[in-house]
Amino acid sequence: MAVAELYPSYTKTTIHSSSSQLSTRLSNRRRLSLRSLSRAQNGRVFCSVVSNQVQAPVAVQSEEAKKKPECYGVFCLTYDLKAEDETKSWKKLINIAVSGAAGMISNHLLFKLASGEVFGPNQPIALKLLGSERSFQALEGVAMELEDSLFPLLREVSISIDPYDVFQDVDWALLIGAKPRGPGMERASLLDLNGKIFADQGKALNAVASRNVKVLVVGNPCNTNALICLKNAPNIPAKNFHALTRLDENRAKCQLALEAGVFYDKVSNVTIWGNHSTTQVPDFLNARINGLPVKEVINDIKWLEKEFTERVQKRGGVLIQKWGRSSAASTAVSIVDAIRSLVTPTPEGDWFSSGVYTKGNPYGIAEDLVFSMPCRSKGDGDYELVKDVIFDDYLLNRIRKSEAELLAEKKCVAHLTGEGIAVCDLPEDTMLPGEM
Ligand SMILES: NC(=O)C1=CN([C@@H]2O[C@H](COP(=O)(O)OP(=O)(O)OC[C@H]3O[C@@H](n4cnc5c(N)ncnc54)[C@H](OP(=O)(O)O)[C@@H]3O)[C@@H](O)[C@H]2O)C=CC1
């Protein structure tokens, strides 16, 4: 329920509080009254006395109201900026949807988004948080923490359990909400449970999101979930969908740096090929350390093919064993990296990995999959695939294995992609407790 519904005489004319829109549109009297509200929480306005002595009822939130995204607390208020001049260089507000917003990864990510670390210090943002019945209260808690953080660039926060409301006009959709695996599980065993979430969310994005929305799927198994999502959103370019493999790239860089005895900023051109699973291929053939091919710096080929490769492939599973739950902080950091790679130009000669749609790829990888490949961006949100990469038999064989796994996963979800009856026969490796 909106503030205006509780106070019909106080029309809330704007909650878009970015730059010039901040000019106060409420009369002084109205503003004073709104400021006196002790708290407006997702439509539940806890209010006893306002300045003009109106006794407000405490609204009871209906189930229907819960579904509607509502501005949250302080983000419902209109207020003057102290130094409005400083905001003249601000860009147009962008809308960012985050699903699983009450989960572990989001708990790290949301504060990075709000701080300006992701989209830059001139980019005001609106956060649209998607949860479910079971997480609704937790979402309110998250929104309260965002309020208390006083981020200047965070102009709006709304929470809802309805993707059609949350995705309305969004420029970015960060799809994190999905069950994580526990110890001893493979990510592919989440296909059944999580796949449907991404079919539903694809439909919602298709219906209401910005036509140029960029979608980053994090929930596992993220490649096939991204495929499901894009298949259910035919009006959004398939190129706009990404599956997060940046965490794997970061893990690979760290291991190469460790072995070479250099700091990890000296490692570049690392591609993760394929699936975000134990079949993923961390590419040491094209990677560089201090600008030199990795093999010239680390000449232990056995280590590269076996220890390095497996360490990266199984890093997520080992972490679950140690911590009891899947990586959250480093995943949030890698989401930041993944987005920043699309909104800032890629450094000359380098590239980054992302799980993207394979149609028209120059590497001969089967079309119609979401496969991690090397990308470059001009910083406009779009990307192109890198052409000047080399292959040897080892790399090609490994890529084929990951491709086979993704083709099998795709068959398992045919009922969710509109491609008929699902037949699920995953390659043996995928079903083994490969990360134990
Ligand atoms: N691609 C990558 O590199 C990585 C991907 N991941 C994946 O990201 C996803 C989220 O991880 P994380 O934030 O740690 O998980 P959490 O369990 O902390 O949060 C996940 C959120 O997903 C929602 N959800 C939807 N369906 C279910 C379900 N059936 N069971 C439980 N939760 C569900 C819940 O929110 P609500 O109730 O609001 O729907 C929950 O808050 C997982 O799938 C995980 O495997 C994790 C690390 C790396």
Ligand SMILES: O=C([O-])CC(=O)C(=O)O
């Ligand atoms: O391993 C998991 O299930 C979580 C994840 O995707 C990762 O840490 O890479």
